[in-house]
Amino acid sequence: MDQITPNRWTARAPGFDRVRRHTLLDRAYHWLMALAVLVLMATAFLPILGIKFAWLDIHWITGVALAALVLIHIVRALFFQDWRNMWIGLADLRELWRDAAGLVGSRQRPALPGKYDAAQKLYHLGVAVVILAVVGSGLLMLLKIDTPFWRRNPYWFSADTWGVIYVIHGFAAMAIVAIVIVHLYFALMPDSWYLLRAMVRGWISGKEYAQHHDPARWKA
Amino acid sequence: MELFRYSRSIYGGSDQLIGASWDLLPWFVGAAVLFIVVHAVLSALAKRRARRSA
Numbered sequence: 001m002d003q004i005t006p007n008r009w010t011a012r013a014p015g016f017d018r019v020r021r022h023t024l025l026d027r028a029y030h031w032l033m034a035l036a037v038l039v040l041m042a043t044a045f046l047p048i049l050g051i052k053f054a055w056l057d058i059h060w061i062t063g064v065a066l067a068a069l070v071l072i073h074i075v076r077a078l079f080f081q082d083w084r085n086m087w088i089g090l091a092d093l094r095e096l097w098r099d100a101a102g103l104v105g106s107r108q109r110p111a112l113p114g115k116y117d118a119a120q121k122l123y124h125l126g127v128a129v130v131i132l133a134v135v136g137s138g139l140l141m142l143l144k145i146d147t148p149f150w151r152r153n154p155y156w157f158s159a160d161t162w163g164v165i166y167v168i169h170g171f172a173a174m175a176i177v178a179i180v181i182v183h184l185y186f187a188l189m190p191d192s193w194y195l196l197r198a199m200v201r202g203w204i205s206g207k208e209y210a211q212h213h214d215p216a217r218w219k220a
Numbered sequence: 221m222e223l224f225r226y227s228r229s230i231y232g233g234s235d236q237l238i239g240a241s242w243d244l245l246p247w248f249v250g251a252a253v254l255f256i257v258v259h260a261v262l263s264a265l266a267k268r269r270a271r272r273s274a
Contacts, residue, residue: 045245048242048245102266103259103262103263103266104262105265105266105269159236160236160237162238163236163238163239164237166237166238166239166240167237167239167240169239169240170239170240170241170242171244174240174244174245175248177245177248177249177252178248178249178251178252179252181249181252181253181256182252182255182256185256185259
């Protein structure tokens with residue numbers, strides 16, 4: 001078990017039996033991404049809902065920041081972390097089936113997951129697809145605006161192709177609104193407060209580790 | 221309800237696709253809220269069943 005050196009944040013834990021779940025860098029990534037997504041949602045949808053302000057500069061600069069964050073995350077996940085923690089395997093599909101069956105009355109005992117359960121992995125996959133779609137289309141849309149770094153050149157693509165790029169950006173943006181709402185619901189559910197704390201402070205207790213995770217699937 | 225937004229060319233011809241329709245935004249929000257309500261109800265029922273059988 002990866003114990004954490006006691007400091008002013010962890011010193012209250014008896015025995016310091018804490019398992020590190022998220023490093024400081026991962027937590028910083030998560031909260032910076034959350035901030036970027038909220039700013040992007042506000043600058044995208046408030047003007048549509050009738051609240052007018054100069055949104056474009058804030059939107060594209062935050063979008064570029066989000067693209068950089070996503071790139072850093074991909075590099076870290078592929079080369080410096082165990083990407084298999086997020087891989088969806090057969091065991092996860094069985095777990096998902098049991099979870100769904102449990103919700104509608106099955107008495108099958110749900111299997112304990114590794115670091116992330118099947119629903120979290122599926123959610124991550126959905127977020128990855130939508131964020132890559134919105135970031136990819138958004139980066140292309142930068143060709144249509146003047147910035148201090150480049151001059152606009154809207155003739156890179158035909159009008160039809162621009163239409164498709166805008167459709168992808170719009171649908172992905174609206175999907176992100178739905179994803180954020182569902183994410184807030186799961187994050188604020190009392191059953192998962194320990195995960196919210198882990199995303200703030202980095203650790204879960206040894207008891208929570210034993211209660212919610214299979215040590216064979218997540219060697220902490 | 222429209223899925224897409226179009227602009228009409230001033231030179232005539234067919235309408236030009238310019239993006240997704242923002243009228244769909246309430247549907248995405250509604251889908252998220254529906255998911256939450258269904259999940260919350262099923263979770264509460266599952267917990268109640270578990271308490272009864274314990």
